[in-house]
Amino acid sequence: MENTLVPFIISAIISLFMTPVARKLAIKFGAVDIPKDERRIHNKPMPLMGGLAIYIAILISSLLFLPIDKTLISIIIGGTIIFISGIIDDIKGLTPKAKLVFQIIAAIILIFGDVKIEAITNPFGEPGTLLSLNGFSIPITIFWVVGITNTLNLIDGLDGLAAGVAMIASLSFLFVANKFNYIPVMIMSAIVAGSCLGFLPYNFNPAKIFMGDTGALFLGFILASLSIEGVMKSVATIAVVVPIIILGVPIFDTTFAIFRRLLNGRSIAEADKGHLHHRLLKMGYSQKKTVLILYSISAIFGLCAFFIAKTNSKRAVFIAVIVFVLTILLAGKMGLISGKKRDENDKD
Numbered sequence: 201m202e203n204t205l206v207p208f209i210i211s212a213i214i215s216l217f218m219t220p221v222a223r224k225l226a227i228k229f230g231a232v233d234i235p236k237d238e239r240r241i242h243n244k245p246m247p248l249m250g251g252l253a254i255y256i257a258i259l260i261s262s263l264l265f266l267p268i269d270k271t272l273i274s275i276i277i278g279g280t281i282i283f284i285s286g287i288i289d290d291i292k293g294l295t296p297k298a299k300l301v302f303q304i305i306a307a308i309i310l311i312f313g314d315v316k317i318e319a320i321t322n323p324f325g326e327p328g329t330l331l332s333l334n335g336f337s338i339p340i341t342i343f344w345v346v347g348i349t350n351t352l353n354l355i356d357g358l359d360g361l362a363a364g365v366a367m368i369a370s371l372s373f374l375f376v377a378n379k380f381n382y383i384p385v386m387i388m389s390a391i392v393a394g395s396c397l398g399f400l401p402y403n404f405n406p407a408k409i410f411m412g413d414t415g416a417l418f419l420g421f422i423l424a425s426l427s428i429e430g431v432m433k434s435v436a437t438i439a440v441v442v443p444i445i446i447l448g449v450p451i452f453d454t455t456f457a458i459f460r461r462l463l464n465g466r467s468i469a470e471a472d473k474g475h476l477h478h479r480l481l482k483m484g485y486s487q488k489k490t491v492l493i494l495y496s497i498s499a500i501f502g503l504c505a506f507f508i509a510k511t512n513s514k515r516a517v518f519i520a521v522i523v524f525v526l527t528i529l530l531a532g533k534m535g536l537i538s539g540k541k542r543d544e545n546d547k548d
Contacts, residue, residue: 251415274313
């Protein structure tokens, strides 16, 4: 763990000092989010492109503290492609199809760097039993990377929410990777967490800048890469479930949004006000309290993942199932899946 402290601090410092620079550049190039509908919580124009500071912090720190091999190069190149797409979207706007093309290209580059899901473990077989994905490896990897890249972007609806959740998820990956003694993954996780921490003083409520798609898509892509390298390549029984639990807040919120929109006869790409943070705000919580509640939920998910990681037992599977069932029941009670009648007009 001592290998991670310096990278964490350096990344946080770079991000902290680069965020004001990113803010000035965002204003200069017109990357500003103007509130134009009821979904937006802020009521004044807000600079975007704060992800520039996060990107630079992760890039510099990674080159300083990690071995420069094909894995790191593929993550950097793929992440840069996602980063560029985010900048274009923050300044000019990109269609969903164009974003998807960028994301698929980035995922393919990861695969060329051998960052891919090649097998899954059989939780009910002998310890270490692997089920090879063979020809399904590439499409499953692309699906996972594209999915996670977008889930973090979809929860980026409150000051400090996406950055804080990404930081907690990164720290969770760090502690899980420590169990497997994956030093490079631990260092990368610390770097990502540090970049988020350095950004938060400017992004937490009341925010002075948003990370925009520049940051949310880039962080989502990096977390997807960490999940593959840090957990899915292990032979732990629960290897596939651990990253799903660690990224529980964005994954479950996005999944519930898809089901909610389908059940209400809407396009899954159509925005609404049924996300978890919207529900908590409607319950009377302030922005800060809502964000802190979601931080707490992320931390609980992270702890659950840590305790079941590297556990070759049916008990670990049982715990994971309980977590999923309780999450679904709570989501149903809050109307996250089906939506509510009064929300029929709460759409973009």
